[in-house]
Amino acid sequence: MIARTDAYDIVLKSLTEVFAQIGTPAPDKVGEDTVLVGNDAVLDSLGVVQLIVEVEQRLEETHGVSLTLANDKAMSQRNSPFRTVGVFAEHVVATALEAAS
Amino acid sequence: MTPSERPVLLVTGSRKGIGRYLAEHYLKKGYFVEGCSRGDGDIGDPSYHHHHVDVADEKAVRGMVADITKRHGRIDVVLNNAAIASMNHVLLTPAKSANRMLEVNVTGTMLVCRDAAKVMMRRRYGRIVNFTTIVAPIALAGEAVYAASKSAVVTFTRILAFELGQWGITCNSFGATPIMTDMIRGVPQDKIDAVVNGLAIKRLGTPEDCANVCDFFIHPASDNITGQVIYLGGVT
Numbered sequence: 001m002i003a004r005t006d007a008y009d010i011v012l013k014s015l016t017e018v019f020a021q022i023g024t025p026a027p028d029k030v031g032e033d034t035v036l037v038g039n040d041a042v043l044d045s046l047g048v049v050q051l052i053v054e055v056e057q058r059l060e061e062t063h064g065v066s067l068t069l070a071n072d073k074a075m076s077q078r079n080s081p082f083r084t085v086g087v088f089a090e091h092v093v094a095t096a097l098e099a100a101s
Numbered sequence: 102m103t104p105s106e107r108p109v110l111l112v113t114g115s116r117k118g119i120g121r122y123l124a125e126h127y128l129k130k131g132y133f134v135e136g137c138s139r140g141d142g143d144i145g146d147p148s149y150h151h152h153h154v155d156v157a158d159e160k161a162v163r164g165m166v167a168d169i170t171k172r173h174g175r176i177d178v179v180l181n182n183a184a185i186a187s188m189n190h191v192l193l194t195p196a197k198s199a200n201r202m203l204e205v206n207v208t209g210t211m212l213v214c215r216d217a218a219k220v221m222m223r224r225r226y227g228r229i230v231n232f233t234t235i236v237a238p239i240a241l242a243g244e245a246v247y248a249a250s251k252s253a254v255v256t257f258t259r260i261l262a263f264e265l266g267q268w269g270i271t272c273n274s275f276g277a278t279p280i281m282t283d284m285i286r287g288v289p290q291d292k293i294d295a296v297v298n299g300l301a302i303k304r305l306g307t308p309e310d311c312a313n314v315c316d317f318f319i320h321p322a323s324d325n326i327t328g329q330v331i332y333l334g335g336v337t
Binding site: 053054057 | 159167170171219220222223
């Protein structure tokens, strides 16, 4: 199981890492409502791919959990589970819970 | 973790045949070699680690890659050699057999590429070689589904090259001529002879031929060689 605060922290750190990798300055303020997918997104589609992979790798390193975040359920949802930082963190918690059950 | 200093190579289907030869070939070259198959492996080298994994099993592949990453912190090379073949006239091919070939040969290749590439992209370096076969371009009767699955591997690899190129990962395919392994041991000799006689170089392939092409594709200097397919024996 992964605590919501841990998941949020991992998504934020991963986002910072992705901005560093793609050489784009991070927005001044990044938080729960920062948009990752769709209109006003701070990343392009490839940036989102990188972010998802970065979060998966960090989860493995820090929590020893091996998750596929872009799973069938996630990819078939009407609203993307990656649309904001906060929603992404919720998705991490839910996916970890599901994997553990 | 701090990545191992020695490069790490994953070869699927390493219990026997070409996969085993390649595992031993790259152990001699100083790689940490990670192998997998549906059965237990018996390569005794301390730099070799065997995973009991069916490449078509998504969870198992994910677990294998996570385990490699945990121990080594890197994956430099993937050789997707694992495959199954069922040589039958299409009129005698059950759906179950066709689906299983597609699962192992296409989905299995995709899963290993996907999960290994996630590790490679963080270090912005990777070499992927996916194994195909000459029976696809020569349209060999009796191998329609197997050949179709391997054609899919070639197309998948060409597009993969474009999807992963920006992270320093090259993706290429390699198609061997018939090699005397368990996979073709049940094929009638006259049929093998007919294939060999149609080649520019009229001989069976060897594991050394496979290693030679893999050596070229995975060489660090081959960083601008991607999306290509090399067939042995003059086949194009």
